[in-house]
Amino acid sequence: GENVEQHPSTLSVQEGDSAVIKCTYSDSASNYFPWYKQELGKRPQLIIDIRSNVGEKKDQRIAVTLNKTAKHFSLHITETQPEDSAVYFCAASRGYSSASKIIFGSGTRLSIRP
Amino acid sequence: GAVVSQHPSWVICKSGTSVKIECRSLDFQATTMFWYRQFPKQSLMLMATSNEGSKATYEQGVEKDKFLINHASLTLSTLTVTSAHPEDSSFYICSARVSWASGRADTDTQYFGPGTRLTVL
Numbered sequence: 001g002e003n004v005e006q007h008p009s010t011l012s013v014q015e016g017d018s019a020v021i022k023c024t025y026s027d028s029a030s031n032y033f034p035w036y037k038q039e040l041g042k043r044p045q046l047i048i049d050i051r052s053n054v055g056e057k058k059d060q061r062i063a064v065t066l067n068k069t070a071k072h073f074s075l076h077i078t079e080t081q082p083e084d085s086a087v088y089f090c091a092a093s094r095g096y097s098s099a100s101k102i103i104f105g106s107g108t109r110l111s112i113r114p
Numbered sequence: 115g116a117v118v119s120q121h122p123s124w125v126i127c128k129s130g131t132s133v134k135i136e137c138r139s140l141d142f143q144a145t146t147m148f149w150y151r152q153f154p155k156q157s158l159m160l161m162a163t164s165n166e167g168s169k170a171t172y173e174q175g176v177e178k179d180k181f182l183i184n185h186a187s188l189t190l191s192t193l194t195v196t197s198a199h200p201e202d203s204s205f206y207i208c209s210a211r212v213s214w215a216s217g218r219a220d221t222d223t224q225y226f227g228p229g230t231r232l233t234v235l
Binding site for chain 1: 225
């Protein structure tokens with residue numbers, strides 16, 4: 001079945017430095033890749049997403065890259081701030097098809113050191 | 115964006131009782147809703163896909179007679195945990211996908227509810 005692998009499981013970076021989280025997916029029909037941020041005890045919040053027709057998307061300090069050939073996609077957070085501390089989940093979906101369930105990665109716990 | 119609510123936010127029940135959790139899309143219509151459970155420090159595990167007006171599609175290993183799903187309208191899906199036991203204690207989160215008919219650009223996006231923490235004694 002579909003699978004999304006995410007690395008690393010935990011990540012600690014100095015405030016102001018960059019953080020990178022990497023994911024791979026198994027379903028070659030996946031065409032929609034959202035990233036969610038979840039703070040303790042709260043709902044996942046969509047922070048950025050990318051579709052398979054583009055290779056990169058940026059929104060202020062957050063960027064996502066996609067390599068369809070290798071089935072890799074990554075989240076980049078620059079100039080990290082304490083409020084970036086949370087668990088981040090990558091996900092993959094077939095998007096517009098009827099089988100559009102989202103498969104989540106295992107999550108990365110990001111800690112920003114002051 | 116779009117708003118999804120869940121009720122109750124937390125519930126404590128005795129073993130053997132049934133618990134119903136509601137998921138509502140407040141400002142959009144959702145043909146499809148999804149139910150997840152999340153154990154502490156773990157990822158979201160999809161339990162089932164709820165389709166308005168039809169039977170839910172359950173993921174492998176999820177007992178459909180144990181977790182009853184009803185999606186009677188375009189804004190409401192319910193999950194009933196029947197004969198709950200302590201091992202069913204978890205954080206249950208729903209999400210809703212914007213309906214195609216809405217004409218919105220975010221029909222791929224799943225918006226999550228705030229979750230329901232179920233504790234079975």
